[in-house]
Structures are given as structure tokens and as C-alpha cells.
Amino acid sequence: MKNKLVMLMMILLVAIALAGAVALVYVLKYTNQEPGSEPSIEQVLDVSVDIPEITTNLASDGFVRISFKIQTDSKKAKKELEQRMFQVNNIIILELSDKTAENIKGREGQKQFEEELKTQINEIMQEGKVEKVYITQFILQ
Template identity: 75%
Template sequence: MKNNKLVMIMLILLVAIALVGAVAIVMVLNHNGQDQTAEPTIDEVLEASVDIPEITTNLAENAFVRISFKIQTDSKEAKEELEKRNFQVNNIIILELSEQTAETLKGKEGQMQLEETLKTRINEVMQDGEVEKVYITQFLLQ
């Protein structure tokens, strides 16, 4: 009878220790997963970004724009692909700008919409990664 109680106490302790260990493992794994989804450092952003030199093009009306961009990708491989696709990116930018009017590009909302449109259109041609963000780095509307 005493042996049964002792065996039962040992089993309960083993189960409790196993549960504490399992909870600890789950917490450690979740904590490591959060670190991987953290925002990249500025150095990592710059390593995966491509500068698009100044482009001057006509808009849909009697106006033109001089504009340049920095495009942030999700990896170094995507950056390399984007550099090779420079002619396609320039084409996409010129085509999108040719549909814009000076009025739509004047405000913050219009420029943010252009950035999102370019991101979507460039991602359509990307194969080894994707564009995370498009930044307008210079902008002159005349």
C-alpha cells in the first residue's frame, strides 16, 4: 500500500516536471520566432535596397516630373534580381507616371498611392523575392 502511494507521487511529479518542461520549450520557441519577424536594422535595409536614379518624364497633361526612388527588397538575392531588372523597373515607373496628373501627385496621399502601385507592379515581375517598400527620394513637379 505504501509502495502504491510512493509510485503515484513519483508519477505525479514526473508529469508535472514534463509539463513545466513542455511549457518552457514552447515559450522559448515562440520567443525565437518573434526575433525573426522583428524590423530589420537600417544596415539590413540598405543592404537589400536599390537606388533608381532620377527619371524625368511627362505626365498625362502638360506637366512633367523629375523623380527618383529607393526600393527596399526582402533579401540580397531580390536586390540582385532587381538590379538586373532595372530596365523593366524604369519602364514600369514611366508607364505609371504617364497615367498620373500633376494634381494626383501633388499631395502626400497621391505620392503614397504611387509608391504602392509601383510596389505591386514591380512585384509582378520579381521571381527571387519581393519588394517590401518603395520610397520617393527626390520629387520635382513642373
């Protein structure tokens, strides 16, 4: 009885190790990158969506002209984001309408705004997620 139990545990451990090795080989072969490494620029561009220039009023008397590139985690997520462009534009406009020029002026303000957009857009995504939001044009007046 004891021998059968030990043999069964050994078979299960070997099977689990083999499944893990197969999964690792698959990931390394088909993603063409090392675990934990950054994706290549080609991979980033393949899953990124450009948000055309938006001009809108701020909560203060000024206005902003801004455009973005949004990086997703997969091609499916990119396709979904392209279909949800009207929702993304709405999120951007609503977020900007609550901001003053002081809120989004400077590096820290823009970084915080990028993170806020990422969080808001991820709330509507179903087929993946947004990895990074990049501000590609920014004019504040």
C-alpha cells in the same frame, strides 16, 4: 495497442516541438532581430536598390523629375531587381505617363503611387519581393 498509439503521438509531438524550437533559434541567431521587429537601417540598406533620377512627361502638360530607393526582402531579390532595372524604369515611366499633376501631388498621391509601383514591380519579381518603395527626390512642374 492503445499504449503504442499514445506513445507514438507523444513522440511525434515532441519531435514537432523540437523542430519548432530549432527553427526559432536559427531565425533569431542568424537574422539578429526579434520576431515582429523592424529591420535595422544596415539591413534595409543591404537589400535596397537606388533608382536614378527619371524625368518624364505626365498625362497633363507638366513633367516630373523623380528618383526612388526600393527595399527588397533579401539579397537575392536585390540582385534580381538590379538586373531588372530596365523593366522597373519602364514601369515607372508608364505609370507616370497616366498620371496628372493632381494625381501625384501631395502626401496621399505620392503614397498611393509608391504602393502602385510596389505592386507592379512585385508582379515581375521571381526571387523575392519588394517590401517598400521610397520616393527620394520629387520635383513636379
